[in-house]
Amino acid sequence: MNEPRTLQKYADDILMLLGSEVVDIELKREKIMDIVKYAFEEVRPYITDTETLTIPYQNKIHIENYEDPINHRKVNVGNVVYVMRSSSPNMVFDYQDILYLMNRRNSLTTVSTDDFARAQLINQVKNTISTDLDHYWDSKNNDLYINVNYPIPQFITIMYTPKYENIEDVESDFWQDKIRKLALGYTKQVLGRIRGKYKLNGAQYDLDSDQLLSEAAQEISEVRSYLDENSDILLPLD
Numbered sequence: 001m002n003e004p005r006t007l008q009k010y011a012d013d014i015l016m017l018l019g020s021e022v023v024d025i026e027l028k029r030e031k032i033m034d035i036v037k038y039a040f041e042e043v044r045p046y047i048t049d050t051e052t053l054t055i056p057y058q059n060k061i062h063i064e065n066y067e068d069p070i071n072h073r074k075v076n077v078g079n080v081v082y083v084m085r086s087s088s089p090n091m092v093f094d095y096q097d098i099l100y101l102m103n104r105r106n107s108l109t110t111v112s113t114d115d116f117a118r119a120q121l122i123n124q125v126k127n128t129i130s131t132d133l134d135h136y137w138d139s140k141n142n143d144l145y146i147n148v149n150y151p152i153p154q155f156i157t158i159m160y161t162p163k164y165e166n167i168e169d170v171e172s173d174f175w176q177d178k179i180r181k182l183a184l185g186y187t188k189q190v191l192g193r194i195r196g197k198y199k200l201n202g203a204q205y206d207l208d209s210d211q212l213l214s215e216a217a218q219e220i221s222e223v224r225s226y227l228d229e230n231s232d233i234l235l236p237l238d
Contacts, residue, residue, distance in 0.1 A: 004168045005176050010036040014184050018191070026194050032187055039183035040167045046227045047164055047175050048079075054086050054157045061144040063158075078163035080137040083146055086155035178223055185219030188212045 011032040018025055027035075053075055055066055063077050133156070134147040146156065164170055170179065189212070196209030 004171055006168055007033045007036055010167070010180055010183060013180055014187050017184060018187070026191060027187065032183075035186045035190065036179065036183040037167065039179050039186055040170075043175065043179050043182060043223075043227070044164050046230070047170065047172070048161045049172055049175070050081055050159050050161055052157055052159050054155055057146070057148070057153050057156045059146060059148075061146070063142045063144060075160075076163045076165065076169075077137070077139075077142065077144075077158075077160045079139070079161045080135060080144060081159045081161065083133040083135045083144070083159075084157050085133070085153040086157045178226070181219055182223040185216045185223065187216075189216035189220070192216060 008029070011029045014032055014036070015025060015029065051068075053066060053068070055061065063075050066075050067073060068075055136145040137143075138145070144158065162169065167179070170176055192209045192212030194209075195212065
């Protein structure tokens with residue numbers, strides 16, 4: 001994870017890539033910041049990197065009551081992917097397993113197919129109760145409802161996709177790069193249209209409007225193509 005990147009930092013990066021210290025840029029930093037926000041709004045629905053939160057178990061959990069243990073800020077959940085037990089889910093079976101293993105150790109007979117089937121059945125039941133718990137995510141009220149069978153866990157772990165309300169919430173290097181590339185493409189598109197408004201007849205140099213528009217179209221297309229091609233695996237199923 002990278003450090004949070006501010007709007008001004010995105011704008012400064014784009015100005016640097018456009019050579020602002022060498023050539024005049026017709027757009028002010030504030031306008032480029034608006035373009036960055038526009039790019040963020042386009043990329044945001046595709047940012048579905050997951051995070052986890054371990055908290056005491058309750059039937060109904062109001063997520064906003066909890067704080068991210070790393071960033072120390074209120075947890076902002078966009079979608080709950082799954083919920084699992086964090087405390088030992090196997091206590092119902094531990095005692096039986098110990099007796100079974102003791103009996104097998106004291107036995108001189110070889111392991112039979114019945115022994116194998118019993119071990120498989122125990123593991124299947126353990127896996128069933130230890131992982132994904134039935135849950136319902138009420139996104140409007142930020143409430144998580146959980147249905148748990150015995151044994152009741154002391155803690156649960158929630159895997160969720162954060163809700164990115166501000167661009168500073170995006171800490172992933174990968175998604176910061178996508179936002180910057182898309183914003184750079186849009187900035188080149190705007191500059192290309194500005195510089196292409198007038199033609200300089202008889203001048204010793206030409207404005208690079210056509211080149212900017214060509215680069216903008218390619219860069220915007222590359223980011224959009226990636227988002228479209230990966231949307232089926234990135235967008236979560238509720």
